[in-house]
Amino acid sequence: MTAAPETASRRGPRTPSHAPSRADGAAALVGCLDGAAVAVAAALVGLPGLLALAYGLVAVCVLAADGSYRPRITTFVGLRVPRLVAAVTLPLPLLVLAGAGRGAPWVPVAAVAVAAVLLPLERAGVGAAQRHRRRRVGGEPTLVVGAGPTARALTATMRARPELGLDPVGVLDDDGPQTDPHDGAILRGGVGELPGLVRRLGVRRVIVCPTAAEEPGCPGVAGPPSPGVLEEGLLGAREAGARVWVVPRFPSAGLDVPHGHLDDLWGTTLVPLRPVRGDTAVGARLHRAGELLLASALLVLTGPWVLLAAVLGGPGRLAGPGPAFYRQWRVGRAGAAVRVVKLRTVAGGGDDGWVVPAHRVTAWGRLLRRTHVDELPQLLGVLRGDLALVGPRPERPAYAAVFARTVPGYLHRLRARAGLTGWAQVHGLCGDTPLDDRARFDRQYVEYRSTWLDTVILLRTLAALPAAPARGAAVAPDTPGGRS
Incomplete structure (x- = not known):
């Protein structure tokens, strides 16, 4: 078995902390x-x-x-x-x-x-x-990101108004001025240290303000932290169980957001970030039960076609020499290896290259690809729990390791179970399409996934099947049928 990529295992998605505040x-x-x-x-x-x-x-x-x-x-x-x-x-x-x-x-x-x-x-x-x-009891430990005037003013407000329930335990800024000790703030370190400080200090609230480099009145600073560093820090804080609020960068411009979805800190509008989605025990069981029911029904309906295709495409038959099924290890949730099984559509078995030459795809294979029957054995992976019906398509370990280093945000897709179809695929991002776009849609799915979104993706997948083009041209083997 091929090991999961080193980058994925090192950075991999952390398990959200659900310790109640x-x-x-x-x-x-x-x-x-x-x-x-x-x-x-x-x-x-x-x-x-x-x-x-x-x-x-x-x-x-x-x-x-x-x-x-x-x-x-x-x-x-x-x-x-x-x-x-x-x-x-x-x-x-x-x-x-x-x-x-x-x-x-x-x-x-x-x-x-x-x-x-x-x-x-x-x-x-x-x-x-x-x-x-x-x-009477005191506020919850709060970290402030940014050491500019806005951050200092909000920190002073938190200390002066305990009824807000916030106890500022420090300010983070990659390159900010030393904080005046009279305002009660403590400069804890850089933005990259946010996840570790959240865990170490038991922080339950994070307020993200403009950094010192982004606000006037703070001379001598080199520049704001990298957006990627800040994004990773906020994700780590959310996964550690902290709630995050962001001060809008344009406070005088009203947000077109229902007031009930905003918050307020003594006259300063705050935009809350969604908590990292973590299924409750009951919710996870209900979702899994629905997934098993639907996958079982699909297997009952399509099983005879899969068996017929396996017999016709067996060794020495329509698919040429080689086994009827094609197996590959892929990278799933949290970098774990999952096994993907599909009907063989390429002469002589698999291929380690990114693209399979068109002449390698047999006539029988083109028929399987056009009808999408080659994908159906993956329903067994859903029953085993290796795959989900909906989720980011899994990648082979060697490619996943490369993409983790070269595609921004690629590893965020590992926060969800890999699926047979996904948000990127129903937008036409399959096969040899831009990886940046696919990673962006996968990241959006991971953040906003829900039962309704899964339903929409499944319906759009079914609606697209009759219009699927013939795939006789060169295709990527790691994207089953060019639809990964």
């Missing part, structure tokens, strides 16, 4: 209180007990889908009242369908009206309790 525990508590407030409001107007509880649960699910329970710095409720009202209003048709208004048609409407008042009041009380607790 105080804010994470508070979010769960707020969800319970929201559900209780909505259920009590419904019960006050005569909604049956079980139906009132169900109403509260649905409202909490709507709020969770809207991102209402993400950790926030500001606890001000006023600007979020419209979203709270919308969350308790959306389930109204369900209440009507459930018969909540039998004999009293006004009951569902009254339940929504009372909940629309009680829920914001409950949130206001929770916010007051959070501010009181932050003053």
Whole structure:
């Protein structure tokens, strides 16, 4: 077995830390209180007990889908009242369908009206309790990236206002002025040290400000840190379990982002970054169960065609000399080696080159490639758990090691399980196409992957099958059928 590339194993994706912070525990508590407030409001107007509880649960699910329970710095409720009202209003048709208004048609409407008042009041009380607790217990350890005037001002604000829940433990800047000790900040080191400091100091919050080199009033600095270094540092901080907020580079230009998705630090707008996606145990099991069900159904439907193709393309038959199946080791999630199996389409077996000459692809192989039957044996890899139905296409170790050094962001694709089809492939980036583009789409998939995105990719893959061109020309062997 060929070893995974050294670069991938050295840098490889780290396992996200999911140690709960105080804010994470508070979010769960707020969800319970929201559900209780909505259920009590419904019960006050005569909604049956079980139906009132169900109403509260649905409202909490709507709020969770809207991102209402993400950790926030500001606890001000006023600007979020419209979203709270919308969350308790959306389930109204369900209440009507459930018969909540039998004999009293006004009951569902009254339940929504009372909940629309009680829920914001409950949130206001929770916010007051959070501010009181932050003053009494202290804030969570916070690192500030950037040593310019904005960073110094925000650090001073954090120390002066404990109700924000932030305890600045240091400032990072690759080339900034020494911080005035009177403002309470500690210069900890460069941006590249961010992941290590997050783990060592137990940091739960990271605020990214313009660096000293990016702001006026900081003479004598060489320049801002490399974007790649900063990006890697922020990824490492997120994987270590820290939440990251970014100060917009143009503070006087309003962001066209719903206010409910922004945060605020005493008048300074902050844009939160998504946490590194880590499946919960329940979510991972549900996703895996759905994947197994779909892969099994596809195998049942296509299995006879695969068996027929294997018999016809066996040794000495339509595919020429060589075995019916072609096996290769590829690099999967976290640099682990996975075995890919497909029907052989090239005369004489595999090829170590990047491109297979057109004359090596047999007539039988061209038929398999056109119908995509050569890909179907990989469904067995999905059942084994080596592959996913959707994910970045796996690469051979030798090429992965080269691409890790030469293609920016290439290794980010190793944060997800390799798949049969992916976000890059449905955009036509397969075969001998620009690797930079493929890596960019793979990185976007890894950051934003979800069940719905997987569904969209699968549907687009199926829709593209009838229009797939004949592939008699030279193709890359490491991209099965030129569709990797």
